[in-house]
Amino acid sequence: MALRTLISGKTLAAAALGGARTLAAARGVATVALPDLPYDYGALEPAISGEIMRLHHQKHHAAYVANYNKALEQLDAAVTKGDATTVVQLQSAIKFNGGGHINHSIFWKNLKPISEGGGESPHQKLGWAIDEDFGSFEALLKKMNAEGAALQGSGWVWLALDKEAKKLSVETTANQDPLVTKGVNLVPLLGIDVWEHAYYLQYKNVRPDYLSNIWKVINWKYAGEVYENAVA
Amino acid sequence: MSKRTVELHWGKHHQNYVDGLNKQLATSMFYGYTLEELIKEGYNNGNPLPEYNNAAQVWNHHFFWESMQPESGGSPEGGVLQQIEKDFGSFTNFREEFICSALSLLGSGWVWLVLKREERKLSVVCTRNAISPLALGDIPIMNLDLWEHAYYLDYKDDRRMYVTNFIDHLVSWHTVTLRMMRGEAFVNLGEPNIPVA
Numbered sequence: 001m002a003l004r005t006l007i008s009g010k011t012l013a014a015a016a017l018g019g020a021r022t023l024a025a026a027r028g029v030a031t032v033a034l035p036d037l038p039y040d041y042g043a044l045e046p047a048i049s050g051e052i053m054r055l056h057h058q059k060h061h062a063a064y065v066a067n068y069n070k071a072l073e074q075l076d077a078a079v080t081k082g083d084a085t086t087v088v089q090l091q092s093a094i095k096f097n098g099g100g101h102i103n104h105s106i107f108w109k110n111l112k113p114i115s116e117g118g119g120e121s122p123h124q125k126l127g128w129a130i131d132e133d134f135g136s137f138e139a140l141l142k143k144m145n146a147e148g149a150a151l152q153g154s155g156w157v158w159l160a161l162d163k164e165a166k167k168l169s170v171e172t173t174a175n176q177d178p179l180v181t182k183g184v185n186l187v188p189l190l191g192i193d194v195w196e197h198a199y200y201l202q203y204k205n206v207r208p209d210y211l212s213n214i215w216k217v218i219n220w221k222y223a224g225e226v227y228e229n230a231v232a
Numbered sequence: 233m234s235k236r237t238v239e240l241h242w243g244k245h246h247q248n249y250v251d252g253l254n255k256q257l258a259t260s261m262f263y264g265y266t267l268e269e270l271i272k273e274g275y276n277n278g279n280p281l282p283e284y285n286n287a288a289q290v291w292n293h294h295f296f297w298e299s300m301q302p303e304s305g306g307s308p309e310g311g312v313l314q315q316i317e318k319d320f321g322s323f324t325n326f327r328e329e330f331i332c333s334a335l336s337l338l339g340s341g342w343v344w345l346v347l348k349r350e351e352r353k354l355s356v357v358c359t360r361n362a363i364s365p366l367a368l369g370d371i372p373i374m375n376l377d378l379w380e381h382a383y384y385l386d387y388k389d390d391r392r393m394y395v396t397n398f399i400d401h402l403v404s405w406h407t408v409t410l411r412m413m414r415g416e417a418f419v420n421l422g423e424p425n426i427p428v429a
Binding site for chain 2: 055092096152153155175197200205
């Protein structure tokens with residue numbers, strides 16, 4: 001019974017936001033929409049609970065989308081009027097909510113149910129690059145877990161590719177700052193949300209447990225594709 | 233605020249900050265400092281030293297527990313109410329501003345009622361992560377933890393409900409009054425009453 005409610009929930013949320021988007025689009029502002037998850041809310045268990053996935057997608061990500069669209073409309077109006085004060089004032093809302101939308105859109109693609117290949121280690125180009133830049137796959141995981149656990153407050157830990165230098169690195173960003181704020185050439189291959197809302201209901205204060213478990217559902221195939229496209 | 237939340241928040245989060253700080257102090261030059269000194273020195277004018285985060289969070293959480301009382305809330309009386317009306321216009325205005333500020337904080341942090349030394353008035357401020365008004369030179373009067381761990385179990389993403397319940401039912405105006413009284417020893421709130429000879 002829980003599974004059926006979970007399935008119908010996610011498409012419902014996306015549909016509700018579709019309405020708002022068409023209205024704004026008629027005024028010429030290109031708004032964003034909440035993307036559907038490519039799997040059911042409960043599909044990532046036991047690594048991440050269905051309840052967390054549902055809230056994370058339907059409440060948190062949806063709120064970023066709604067607030068970003070709202071800020072965009074206000075920005076559009078302010079730009080048209082030449083109201084520089086408002087334009088500048090809106091920047092933090094845009095960075096926060098836009099960043100939230102960008103980051104979470106990547107995050108959903110970074111995850112995959114175990115039954116569909118989640119957790120399978122990276123192969124070929126990305127696999128070799130990891131060995132070269134970190135020594136070993138285990139060393140990379142250890143580094144990401146350490147940096148993710150040490151991050152104070154809210155933020156993200158990333159596996160980043162510097163597409164100019166063709167080098168991988170582990171980066172962290174605060175709040176909803178996208179990876180690009182750490183370097184213009186940085187491409188996010190993998191992002192792990194370490195905001196408390198991403199794990200609290202299941203792991204409580206034990207963020208390290210969340211981090212060590214999430215690897216079971218990480219979609220290395222997607223990360224590999226992004227990598228190969230970027231270095232091509 | 234549920235029992236489970238307090239158990240975890242106090243027993244795990246707060247405890248971890250205490251343990252973490254003690255571990256750091258074992259080999260730190262700050263060994264022997266009081267908690268308030270740790271915060272002021274550790275803040276290092278905006279480039280916090282490693283001990284700062286644990287010290288500030290230990291202090292912030294202790295201050296938080298004492299800012300609350302079971303079945304309290306409502307509104308203050310006497311001198312505190314007078315000062316709030318003077319600095320915010322009305323208690324309703326203050327309450328609105330407190331809730332609004334709390335909701336406008338992006339990410340983790342705290343919302344405070346502080347007594348500002350320079351301006352000599354009460355003010356609502358938000359600080360990010362573990363930043364403390366002590367480090368910024370002001371006198372904290374009351375605070376509310378806005379990190380998600382403080383409300384997620386009880387309210388999920390509904391921060392508004394959490395803040396509203398705090399200000400309406402949990403904040404201890406009794407503690408606020410005591411802190412104001414102490415604060416007035418450092419900040420001259422009124423014109424001095426000089427008797428005419």
